[in-house]
Amino acid sequence: MEDVCDGCKLASENSNHCFWTCKFAREMWESSKLALPFEPDRDCSFKDIMWGLLMEEDSTSEMVAKVTTCAWALWGNQNEVRLDGQRKSRLTLFQKAVQFLEEYYAVLGTDTSTCTPRPQQSTWAPPQGLVYKLNVDGAIFSDLKAMGFGAIIRDEKGAVVAALSRKFHASLGAAEAEAKAAEMGLQFAKDIGVRDIILEGDSLNVYRALQGLSTPPPSVDAVILGVQTACSEFRYVEFSHIRHEGNRPAHLLAKYVKGIDDYCTWIEEFPCFLEHALIHDVNAIPVN
Structure with missing residues (x-):
């Protein structure tokens, strides 16, 4: 052959x-x-x-x-x-x-x-003005042939507006999980009526692809295009990247999926397992 x-x-x-x-x-x-x-x-x-x-x-x-x-x-x-x-x-x-x-x-x-890595934001920062920040993350559960997605929306004071943990039954790779997390997070923001957001995740390559700075691989090209198209339904959308340690609440929400069947949402409240991570983020906010 x-x-x-x-x-x-x-x-x-x-x-x-x-x-x-x-x-x-x-x-x-x-x-x-x-x-x-x-x-x-x-x-x-x-x-x-x-x-x-x-x-x-x-x-x-x-x-x-x-x-x-x-x-x-x-x-x-x-x-x-x-x-x-x-x-x-x-x-x-x-x-x-x-x-x-x-x-x-x-x-x-x-x-x-x-040669050293380019410095990247590692501490969560609140949005300014009337804009909300949406942090997203994806997790892969190979043993379950499933993925978990976490999304959390906070205001300029760091207060939780809404949070989501959702399971997706599919065996996909890390790139697909991160791209799908952005897609589902954006849909979650739309569903609860948030129209001005900063979409932030810890995948530098998803961020660059959403910004149009690099070409995504074929496996996530359609998802990236879908996210970019969905942005037209919002008044304001900005993309932001943060290192993994600064995205811990979204990561914990994605990991929480392993113990649920479908999804869980929290509106103007948050699950107890997020308390320490949220306090850490708020305490890190500079005092003017």
């Missing part, structure tokens, strides 16, 4: 297999010590995997560059083998990728030792 991997001869040669699941690819990743912080789904594309990597808050541009360049080295050697070339060792491929990056950075005059 033409689509069988030229390396292991055991599976179809799609991008997922070529870059991650083929035994030759796995050997190189083990040698590089750049193992992904998650296990790629068998059906996800290279773009989906890279998007998942970018969603990791502690990921640096240098790490993403190394993973991408190693994948490029794998792909190049795969084509060489197909044209009767020699299969290179895992260490040789990794060294080739590192050398290429070093030469690239040398041309740019970039010192990779000083």
Whole structure:
């Protein structure tokens, strides 16, 4: 068969297999010590995997560059083998990728030792004026083949206007969960009559996609477009990103879903398990 991997001869040669699941690819990743912080789904594309990597808050541009360049080295050697070339060792491929990056950075005059993650907001901040802040988060429950979504709406004083925990029965990835959380949060705000909001989540890539700053992977493209379209039904919508530690109430609401059948809502009140997280957020608000 033409689509069988030229390396292991055991599976179809799609991008997922070529870059991650083929035994030759796995050997190189083990040698590089750049193992992904998650296990790629068998059906996800290279773009989906890279998007998942970018969603990791502690990921640096240098790490993403190394993973991408190693994948490029794998792909190049795969084509060489197909044209009767020699299969290179895992260490040789990794060294080739590192050398290429070093030469690239040398041309740019970039010192990779000083590369640090871009500072991001880590403390929740209240909205200003008559706008409400909607924080959302998604959680995956692989054992239940389900996802949980949490949404909480607060005013300029940090008081809870409404909160939601909702279960969604589907086996989806992290990117889909975060995008669906934004979609369901926006619908929740609409249902309770809130029309001026700041939609905030801890997925930097969902934020960038909603802002139109980057192209989302195909798996969430329709959801992102749906959220952007739904914004036209509000008077005011702004997108905001916050680090995971600043989004704890929404995260707890998403985790709470594991113990319920469908959904729970709270209007002008909040569940007791949110009390400490909410007090922490309010105490962190600067006093003018």
